[in-house]
Structure formats: C-alpha cells, structure tokens
Amino acid sequence: MVSHILSSILHQTPFASPLSRLVSYCLRLRKLEMAQEGGIINEPFVIGEEKGSVRLSTLNRPRQLNVISPEVVLKLAEYLEMWEKDDQAKLILIKGAGRAFSAGGDLKMFYKGRDSKDSCLEVVYRMYWLCFHIHTYKKTQVSLVNGISMGGGASLMVPMKFSVVTEKTVFSTPEASIGFHTDCGFSYIHSRLPGYLGEFLALTGARLNGKELVAIGMATHFVPSDKLADLEAQLVTLDSGDVNVVRSTIEEFSEKVNLDKDSILNKQSVINVCFSKESVKQIIQAFEAEASKEGNEWITPVIKGLKRSSPTGLKITLRSIREGRNQTLSDCLKKEFRLTVNTLRKTISADMYEGIRALTIDKDNSPKWNPATLDEVDDENINLMFKPLEDDIELLIPETEENRWGGKYATSGYASLIQCKREEN
Structure with missing residues (x-):
C-alpha cells in the first residue's frame, strides 16, 4: 500500500517541485497510518x-x-x-x-x-x-x-x-x-x-x-x-x-x-x-x-x-x-x-x-x-x-480428553453471570 502511494506521487505532474511532492507523500502516508490505527483499513490481526x-x-x-x-x-x-x-x-x-x-x-x-x-x-x-x-x-x-x-x-x-x-x-x-x-x-x-x-x-x-x-x-x-x-x-x-x-x-x-x-x-x-x-x-x-x-x-x-x-x-x-x-x-x-x-x-x-x-x-x-x-x-x-475469585469465575482448565477444548469463556461462570445481568436490564 505504501509503495503504491509513493509510486503514484512520483508520477505526478513534472511541474510539481520535489519538495511539494515529498510533502504530498508524507501527508498521504500519515493519512494511511491514521486509517490503519483507526481500523479503517481492515488488515487481519x-x-x-x-x-x-x-x-x-x-x-x-x-x-x-x-x-x-x-x-x-x-x-x-x-x-x-x-x-x-x-x-x-x-x-x-x-x-x-x-x-x-x-x-x-x-x-x-x-x-x-x-x-x-x-x-x-x-x-x-x-x-x-x-x-x-x-x-x-x-x-x-x-x-x-x-x-x-x-x-x-x-x-x-x-x-x-x-x-x-x-x-x-x-x-x-x-x-x-x-x-x-x-x-x-x-x-x-x-x-x-x-x-x-x-x-x-x-x-x-x-x-x-x-x-x-x-x-x-x-x-x-x-x-x-x-x-x-x-x-x-x-x-x-x-x-x-x-x-x-x-x-x-x-x-x-x-x-x-x-x-x-x-x-x-x-x-x-x-x-x-x-x-x-x-x-x-x-x-x-x-x-x-x-x-x-x-x-x-x-x-x-x-x-x-x-x-x-x-x-x-x-x-x-x-x-x-x-x-x-x-x-x-x-x-x-x-x-x-x-x-x-x-x-x-x-x-x-x-x-x-x-x-x-x-x-x-x-x-x-x-x-x-x-x-x-x-x-x-x-x-x-x-x-x-491469591484467594479464589467469587461468582464461580475461576479459570476452567480441561481435565478430561473429552473436554479437550472445553472451558471456553462462553461457557464460564462469568459469561453466564454477565448474560443474566443483561437480561435483567
């Protein structure tokens, strides 16, 4: 993406000064950076x-x-x-x-x-x-x-x-x-x-x-x-x-x-x-x-x-x-x-x-x-x-082979508690 921007600026009108072209490049590059930081460009994390x-x-x-x-x-x-x-x-x-x-x-x-x-x-x-x-x-x-x-x-x-x-x-x-x-x-x-x-x-x-x-x-x-x-x-x-x-x-x-x-x-x-x-x-x-x-x-x-x-x-x-x-x-x-x-x-x-x-x-x-x-x-x-947490929100570590990928957040006590609070509201 950056190389594409640079290429387009370098091919601007030949009457543009090197300084104006550099300023234009920097401004557009910063705009790209801000877009990336703000999540406008959806690059996968x-x-x-x-x-x-x-x-x-x-x-x-x-x-x-x-x-x-x-x-x-x-x-x-x-x-x-x-x-x-x-x-x-x-x-x-x-x-x-x-x-x-x-x-x-x-x-x-x-x-x-x-x-x-x-x-x-x-x-x-x-x-x-x-x-x-x-x-x-x-x-x-x-x-x-x-x-x-x-x-x-x-x-x-x-x-x-x-x-x-x-x-x-x-x-x-x-x-x-x-x-x-x-x-x-x-x-x-x-x-x-x-x-x-x-x-x-x-x-x-x-x-x-x-x-x-x-x-x-x-x-x-x-x-x-x-x-x-x-x-x-x-x-x-x-x-x-x-x-x-x-x-x-x-x-x-x-x-x-x-x-x-x-x-x-x-x-x-x-x-x-x-x-x-x-x-x-x-x-x-x-x-x-x-x-x-x-x-x-x-x-x-x-x-x-x-x-x-x-x-x-x-x-x-x-x-x-x-x-x-x-x-x-x-x-x-x-x-x-x-x-x-x-x-x-x-x-x-x-x-x-x-x-x-x-x-x-x-x-x-x-x-x-x-x-x-x-x-x-x-x-x-x-x-x-170091004391145990309340509301049954302890980390769930799988204890059996059948539960190999069990213990996810979605099935934790805390997630259930939050869901109940949402329903109450």
Whole structure:
C-alpha cells in the first residue's frame, strides 16, 4: 500500500517541485497510518495460511509490535483448535510480522478499562485458556522468533515443541516493574529454570538474547536471521509433523550457541546467592552487598531498576514464582488468572494502571506507587490477591480428553453471570 502511494506521487505532474511532492507523500502516508490505527483499513490481526500439510499463523500488528489484543487471542484460539482437529494439518508454524514476535499484552487496552470493572476479563480469560492449550498442543509446533518477545507474547514462543530464535531476538518478563506480575504461565516456566534465575528474570525484567534463551532451554535452536526465511520455506515443504524430521530440518540451519563472556548467565552464582533470599527486601540487600565487590559493576543498574519498580508488583511476583516451584501448569495458570483479575480490579493497589500511565500514556517514567515502599506493603493484602475469585469465575482448565477444548469463556461462570445481568436490564 505504501509503495503504491509513493509510486503514484512520483508520477505526478513534472511541474510539481520535489519538495511539494515529498510533502504530498508524507501527508498521504500519515493519512494511511491514521486509517490503519483507526481500523479503517481492515488488515487481519492474525493471518492464518494453509500450505499443504503446514498451517502458518502470522501475528500481524507490526506497528504495534504485535501486542496481544482480544482479536488476536480469539483468532489464534480459533486457528489452533481447528488445526489440531484437522487430519490434514501436520505441522503448525507461528511468527510475527515486522521487528517483533510479540511485545505482550496491549497495555493501552487495559488502561482504557481502568474505571470499568472487569472490562478486560474476557480477553484475559481467553488468553489463559489459550496458554494451556499451547502448552498441551498435540501437534508439532514451531515458533520463528526474529525480534521482540516479551511478557505474554513470549507465552506463544517458549511452550512450543521447537522455538527458533535469532540474533535479533529479545526476551523479557518486565511485568513486576509496572505493578503487574509474571503471567501467562511464566510462574511455571521461570520457577523451573536453573537455580534462582527465574526469580531474577521475573523481578528485574532482565533481557535475554537468542543465544541465552537456547542456553537455558527457553528456546531450542539459534538460527541467523538471514537464514530464517529459507528455514520456513524448507519446513513448509516437509509434509511431515514428525518431531525427529522437524528437528533435523531445523538443525540444518541452526548454529551452536556460545555465550558472550559478559552474559548474565555467567553470573549465576551471584544470582543464586541473592535471589534465594526469603523476601524482596532481603534480595535487594544481598544484591547491594554483592555490588560492592570487584567485578560486580553490572549489579548497580539492576538494583536501580528494582528500586524503581512497584513494591506491590515485586512482592506478588516473588510469591507467585516461589509457589510455582511446587505447582502444576494448571495450578499456576489458575493462580495467575486470579492475580490478573485482582490486579485489574485494583483489589489492593492501582499500581498497574499507574505503571502503564507512566510508561505508555504520559511517558514521564515517574510512577507514583501506592504503597510507595516495600515496608508499607501489607503481607495480609498480598494474601488477598491469591484467594479464589467469587461468582464461580475461576479459570476452567480441561481435565478430561473429552473436554479437550472445553472451558471456553462462553461457557464460564462469568459469561453466564454477565448474560443474566443483561437480561435483567
């Protein structure tokens, strides 16, 4: 579309000056951008393609870094359910358009619903339900991750049978820093990483590159970005979902991983000492003590980040990761769903909305946390965040094979409750 506009302007009357033609181009390009942002041009948020026995899903909101919206969740769930039941579909691929795989949840969507109770509950429910099915999917899945993969967006990458990353891949779970918690199954994933790396990643939001993800098992293969298109083309021609065949094909394009000497993964001993402590306060104190030692200069900016983060978000996140060590995937998802609903409801704090405001709305990067310090965060209030929800709106995880795709939002207690309220009105 953009190239079409540029072409038409370049073929304007030869009497138009280069400047006037450039201005005309910019104005029309901005009009196109505004139309796209306003939804006037109906590009699908998720593109589903059938290529022989391969099914390809492309997250298609490149200007928004493929953030997860209600439409994205709904369409992905529809495709995955249909393809798992399709006998002709043998291999499932997922990738992101543009420079991001997915930057996570649509924060502005959450912020817009801050004054309306449970306005985002439906998309949250559908997302957690989708996370469970991705983890337990019965056909071979491959994620091709050539860019940003953060927060909930990474839940579409890590659980796949094969997760292919590149030198452009950037992973992070930064939710605690804005008053949220590590969600979408990551209290399960992080709690199973080596040592106390999971606590470190969840609390600090530290970034990992593609090679580091492979090294700790959160991705399976490292493929240079200039080979990714060829790998995708090769996978499409396989006509097989056999795990060994797919693995061998990916290995033809993959490279052995060697960590950089300054990789955070080479700091595991320090991380284990500090992030094994019982509380966030003790973790920070231990981290500060290590920072004073020679060679630990890398710790100082990490501590600054921790101290800028929401005290409430940090405490909830640490407890969630710690509980996750002894929980099943289903238990973790149910717990995280409760935490998410209670966070959106401002059950004990409005920090998440304040964090979003400071980061993406006003962009002043000066959030005013309430409570403002770790000492002021009441542990009894933290307990409230983990309690079961009322009105039978708990996340329904399928417990039998017959109910494989059961537990959808439409059959949840909350959806029934909303329907009753509508009928009453």
